[in-house]
Amino acid sequence: MSALTADRDTPRRDGRDYGFPVAAGVVCHAGAIACLDASGHATPGASATGLTAVGRFVEHVAGGAEPGAVSVLVETGVFRYVAAEAIDRTAIGADGYIVDDQTVALSDGGGTRSRAGRIVDVEPLGVWIRIGV
Template sequence: MTALTEDRNTPQRSGDNRNFPVKGATTLFAGSMAAIDTTGMLVPAGATATLKIVGRNERRVVNAGADGSVRADVKTGVFRFGNSASTDAITLADVGSSCYAVDDQTVAKTSNSSARPVAGTIFDVDDDGVWVKFS
């Protein structure tokens, strides 16, 4: 492409709402962390290094059919999830660092030797869990 020589109507998206095709034979629960697998299909987040966490799933979605026959809404922002335990528990000292998906509702301080995908950035920590920023 060449540089503009006149005004351009450039489309815009807010960036906090997304919609993805869901992997076949998959259930995603409302409020869960959702991820894209290596085929580009939405799946529940988990401790699989090749997953890319994309945000919070907005409603329960059941895809009993083929890959992509159902779509799901996912939202970015800051959401609270469960904190891991023991030496993988996240503390206030970890705010600003990356956290890693253990499952679709729990985050941990470490990648477990690169076995877990990055879930997002630790925004805050309270007695009820870890606030994770998805972008």
């Protein structure tokens, strides 16, 4: 492909909502941390390596018997989740790690957790974390 020599009508997305094929046999609960597994299928957040956090599930979807049989809507942004441990405001700007589909921690659990995103605020009810691709 060569450089443009004229204007181009480039398709765009708003960069906030995405549809992803769902991994086989998983249940995606609305509001849960949404991840992609190593094959690119949506799966709930869990203490595991190799997951890529992409946002939160917008809807409840049960995966079919085969990977990709159904799709789920995922929203990127800043979301409040439960803190697995005491996290104070000094953690703002640090990475948070996935404990389960609604819980984040400051540590990677000795290499057993995937990155959730960047901590942007901390309050008594939980940790606000920026999650997205």
